Amino acid sequence: QSVLTQPPSVSGAPGQTVTISCIGSSSNIGARYDVHWYQQLPGTAPKVLIYGSTNRPSGVPDRFSGSKSGNSASLVITGLQAEDEADYYCQSYDTRLSGSYVFGTGTTVTVL
Amino acid sequence: QVQLVQSGAEVKKPGASVQVSCKASGYTFTNHDINWVRQATGQGLEWMGWMNPKSGNTGFAQKFQGRVTMTRQNSLTTAYMELSDLRSEDTAVYYCARGRGGGLSYYFDFWGQGTPVTVSS
Numbered sequence: 001q002s003v004l005t006q007p008p009s010v011s012g013a014p015g016q017t018v019t020i021s022c023i024g025s026s027s028n029i030g031a032r033y034d035v036h037w038y039q040q041l042p043g044t045a046p047k048v049l050i051y052g053s054t055n056r057p058s059g060v061p062d063r064f065s066g067s068k069s070g071n072s073a074s075l076v077i078t079g080l081q082a083e084d085e086a087d088y089y090c091q092s093y094d095t096r097l098s099g100s101y102v103f104g105t106g107t108t109v110t111v112l
Numbered sequence: 113q114v115q116l117v118q119s120g121a122e123v124k125k126p127g128a129s130v131q132v133s134c135k136a137s138g139y140t141f142t143n144h145d146i147n148w149v150r151q152a153t154g155q156g157l158e159w160m161g162w163m164n165p166k167s168g169n170t171g172f173a174q175k176f177q178g179r180v181t182m183t184r185q186n187s188l189t190t191a192y193m194e195l196s197d198l199r200s201e202d203t204a205v206y207y208c209a210r211g212r213g214g215g216l217s218y219y220f221d222f223w224g225q226g227t228p229v230t231v232s233s
Contacts, residue, residue, distance in 0.1 A: 103158065
């Protein structure tokens with residue numbers, strides 16, 4: 001059972017904007033730990049999409065953006081494209097249970 | 113270019129152990145932690161632990177303490193994860209991932225291709 005909660009699914013038509021939330025608590029995101037986002041295409045390993053809450057690695061399109069505030073974070077996909085259909089996970093660190101890196105519950109993005 | 117190449121699929125019986133390897137290339141192996149993350153079919157990602165190749169120090173998620181071992185052979189730039197006392201619920205794809213950053217901001221910047229492990233009698 002993850003300590004970071006995401007919506008199970010979001011969907012949008014091509015060109016639309018979708019937002020994925022990642023809700024944590026005072027022992028992880030609220031404790032100033034950064035949030036990172038991963039994209040997992042079907043049958044492949046995860047790939048980092050956003051690191052340090054707001055930064056994009058080279059090669060990641062600028063239609064992906066991240067933000068963090070309080071105990072939560074968000075990933076926004078602007079101008080949704082068919083190839084964005086994938087699972088998305090947030091990740092942070094939690095100070096409970098002797099400290100542990102934690103992933104969100106995951107969100108499936110469907111392009112209508 | 114950074115690459116992490118993992119060993120092949122495994123099938124094990126309950127109670128047995130499995131060892132998965134992760135060969136790194138394209139960077140200085142001792143400069144970055146290796147983490148292990150698993151994913152059961154249709155489920156989310158679960159972090160298992162980390163290992164520092166330079167010191168050999170390790171840290172594990174509480175759930176796996178006592179059942180997981182993480183080692184390395186620096187001359188081969190290879191990390192290993194061994195999980196013992198396997199149960200059916202350990203059936204999953206196991207990934208190695210390179211750690212990046214530290215302090216308040218630590219993430220996994222490169223991943224192996226994954227190793228399926230099936231536990232079945």
